Amino acid sequence: MNLPAGNNLPLLSLSGVDHAYLGRTVLSGIGLSVFRHEVVALVGPSGCGKSTLAHIAAGVVDPLRGRVERRYGRHGMVFQEPRLLPWATARDNIAYPLRHCGIGRTEWQERVRAAAARAALDPLDLDKYPVEMSGGMRQRTAIARALAMQPDMVYFDEPFTALDVALKRRMQDLVIAASRDASFSALFITHDLMEAVRIAHRVAVMDVHGRGIIGERIVPGHPGERAEGDLFDLVNRFVTQDPLFRHIHDIDERRVS
Numbered sequence: 001m002n003l004p005a006g007n008n009l010p011l012l013s014l015s016g017v018d019h020a021y022l023g024r025t026v027l028s029g030i031g032l033s034v035f036r037h038e039v040v041a042l043v044g045p046s047g048c049g050k051s052t053l054a055h056i057a058a059g060v061v062d063p064l065r066g067r068v069e070r071r072y073g074r075h076g077m078v079f080q081e082p083r084l085l086p087w088a089t090a091r092d093n094i095a096y097p098l099r100h101c102g103i104g105r106t107e108w109q110e111r112v113r114a115a116a117a118r119a120a121l122d123p124l125d126l127d128k129y130p131v132e133m134s135g136g137m138r139q140r141t142a143i144a145r146a147l148a149m150q151p152d153m154v155y156f157d158e159p160f161t162a163l164d165v166a167l168k169r170r171m172q173d174l175v176i177a178a179s180r181d182a183s184f185s186a187l188f189i190t191h192d193l194m195e196a197v198r199i200a201h202r203v204a205v206m207d208v209h210g211r212g213i214i215g216e217r218i219v220p221g222h223p224g225e226r227a228e229g230d231l232f233d234l235v236n237r238f239v240t241q242d243p244l245f246r247h248i249h250d251i252d253e254r255r256v257s
């Protein structure tokens, strides 16, 4: 995992986490950790409880049982739908949480500028309303909004599923560069194994019925420095030879690309 010395405690750790909605168990015995400077991809078939797990990890939902330890300062969240305010420009959408927590004008303007640059938003795009933006631009705005809070942990819940393959690739590169340069850790939920191995240091696989993380695989090398051919071979090996990924067809079922 190539972790720096002295950073042995995970930024996030879940142990023995169970959850139920209306008496129906959706998660049981979940254990998962994310270390500093680490991006962990979480894969599993639709409905197995990945979003619920992210909500519990982020503290949006309280688990029925189990322990969640957060050693990070602040987190950001990016979802499949950008969830922008329709009446606000990109600039105001990115600034909204900053202004909400009382950050002064000069400071939020600078943070918006820096976060927009990191998310590859053109300064001219900052004056656009969501209805005037492309899908990729909206998702970049949502990423910039998360980054402007200067998080040390970011939860991504299938953020690029709705984007076409080429755009998806560019957005992945953007997240890889941002996580390296702004040094945040991330839990990245995806249905796309190729996306998982491109973006993450480690891929965790969730049981079909949310009964635990059934295993994990470390992806050799560093995100952004791996050859595409090697990643392609790795995914191929996972799918054809690794029993951990035997439910990959369930995972692939909802792939857009």
Ligand SMILES: Nc1ncnc2c1ncn2[C@@H]1O[C@H](COP(=O)(O)OP(=O)(O)OP(=O)(O)O)[C@@H](O)[C@H]1O
Residues within 6 Å of the ligand: 021, 022, 026, 044, 045, 046, 047, 048, 049, 050, 051, 052, 053
């Ligand atoms: N607020 C809720 N109330 C009741 N049941 C819910 C609620 N949210 C999720 N569920 C149920 O919990 C289970 C896990 O849902 P969750 O959204 O966590 O799965 P997921 O793995 O993220 O699925 P997907 O890949 O389709 O996004 C599903 O059976 C879902 O119907």
Ligand SMILES: [Mg+2]
Residues within 6 Å of the ligand: 050, 051, 052, 157
């Ligand atoms: Mg989900």
